[in-house]
Amino acid sequence: MTNSKKFTKKELRSLNLRWIWNSQIGWNYERMQGLGYLTTMLPVIDKLYGDRPELKQKALRTHSVFFNTQPAMGDIIVGMNVAIEEQTAESGTGLDVAASIKTALMGPFAGIGDTIFGMIAGAVFGSIAATMALEGNALGIMIWEVWMVVVLFARMKMFDMGYEQGVKLVTSLSGTMNALTEAASVLGLTVVGGMIALNVKFPLATLKMSLGVDPETGEEMFNEFNLQKYADSIMPALFPALFAALCYWMLGKKWMNSNKLILVVVLFAIVLAFFGVLA
Numbered sequence: 001m002t003n004s005k006k007f008t009k010k011e012l013r014s015l016n017l018r019w020i021w022n023s024q025i026g027w028n029y030e031r032m033q034g035l036g037y038l039t040t041m042l043p044v045i046d047k048l049y050g051d052r053p054e055l056k057q058k059a060l061r062t063h064s065v066f067f068n069t070q071p072a073m074g075d076i077i078v079g080m081n082v083a084i085e086e087q088t089a090e091s092g093t094g095l096d097v098a099a100s101i102k103t104a105l106m107g108p109f110a111g112i113g114d115t116i117f118g119m120i121a122g123a124v125f126g127s128i129a130a131t132m133a134l135e136g137n138a139l140g141i142m143i144w145e146v147w148m149v150v151v152l153f154a155r156m157k158m159f160d161m162g163y164e165q166g167v168k169l170v171t172s173l174s175g176t177m178n179a180l181t182e183a184a185s186v187l188g189l190t191v192v193g194g195m196i197a198l199n200v201k202f203p204l205a206t207l208k209m210s211l212g213v214d215p216e217t218g219e220e221m222f223n224e225f226n227l228q229k230y231a232d233s234i235m236p237a238l239f240p241a242l243f244a245a246l247c248y249w250m251l252g253k254k255w256m257n258s259n260k261l262i263l264v265v266v267l268f269a270i271v272l273a274f275f276g277v278l279a
Contacts, residue, residue, distance in 0.1 A: 007047075007086060015043060016159040019078045020152070023071040030258035032068035037078075037102075044082055048089040055092045059085075062095045069106035070113025075155045077105050079162025087167060107191045117151065193241070200240035203279040204228040228279070 007015070019040040026035035041063045049056040069077065081098045088094030125147045132140030204227035231238050247265070250256045256264075272278045 007044075007082065011043070012082070012159075012163060013156070015040065015078065015082060016075060016156055018043070019075060019159070020071070020155055023074055031064070031066045033071075033074070034064055034067045037067045037074075038064040040078060041081070044085060048085055049092070052092075055095075058092065059095055062099050065099070067102055067106060069110040070117060072117050072151060072155050072158065073109035073113035074106075075159040076162035076165075077102055077109065079159040079164075080166035083163045083166025103189075104191055107195060121147065121151075196240055196244045197237040200237075200244055202239040202243055204231055204239065205276050205279040227277070 019036075022036040022039045023033055024036060026039065027033060028035065038060070041059075045056060045059045045063070049059050080101060084094040084098050084101070086094075088097070125144055129140040129144040132143065134140075206224050206226045206228070235241075247261060250261060250264070251258070269278065
């Protein structure tokens with residue numbers, strides 16, 4: 001499992017800086033930070049799999065898939081990824097582990113990073129800097145710039161931490177790599193499943209069937225059938241899960257891409273709403 005192609009400290013720092021620079025470059029709605037992640041990992045792919053076309057092709061596919069997290073927290077994931085692939089380059093098994101870890105960690109890390117680096121730090125240091133600047137104090141802008149420098153050095157440390165933990169992950173659990181891959185895959189699927197249940201909305205309407213006119217009051221009577229209630233009784237978030245699976249299946253077809261899928265989803269929602277299926 002060991003690999004002779006070790007990365008030097010200079011190479012590791014270069015990879016760290018590549019992610020800091022590329023994390024938001026090439027951002028798009030289809031794969032978000034996927035292109036930036038792939039660009040960051042190109043030196044790793046060339047060094048570890050450059051003489052093995054099949055593994056190189058697999059690595060390029062692995063690192064170009066959807067990825068999105070808070071950029072600073074992404075340094076930890078990149079560091080772990082580099083370490084895992086470095087230690088398992090001979091067999092190439094680290095690619096599957098790295099892909100599963102990326103999927104499992106990007107969501108939770110995004111929440112942590114957005115809270116720390118976005119909401120808390122942005123509100124505290126930003127408000128102090130803005131208040132001092134409005135009062136004519138030039139130190140206001142310096143406070144924000146100092147914070148940015150602190151974040152830069154913190155990101156370097158987080159990359160180092162991720163790399164060290166990635167090495168320990170592989171070396172200490174070398175005998176249970178298959179179990180680790182399966183566990184990470186299950187965790188990743190759990191995270192994705194939770195995101196679908198929370199974020200994909202498929203509100204079913206209540207259907208009404210006319211029973212005729214009430215002879216006493218003269219008003220029309222209806223029998224209501226709550227589709228959402230019955231769907232939830234079968235399985236909560238059943239239709240969001242089925243709809244997400246359908247979209248995933250369509251994206252795997254050559255004739256479908258993300259832009260076409262957005263239009264299909266919009267038209268599908270309009271048609272279902274028109275016929276009263278959606279609330």
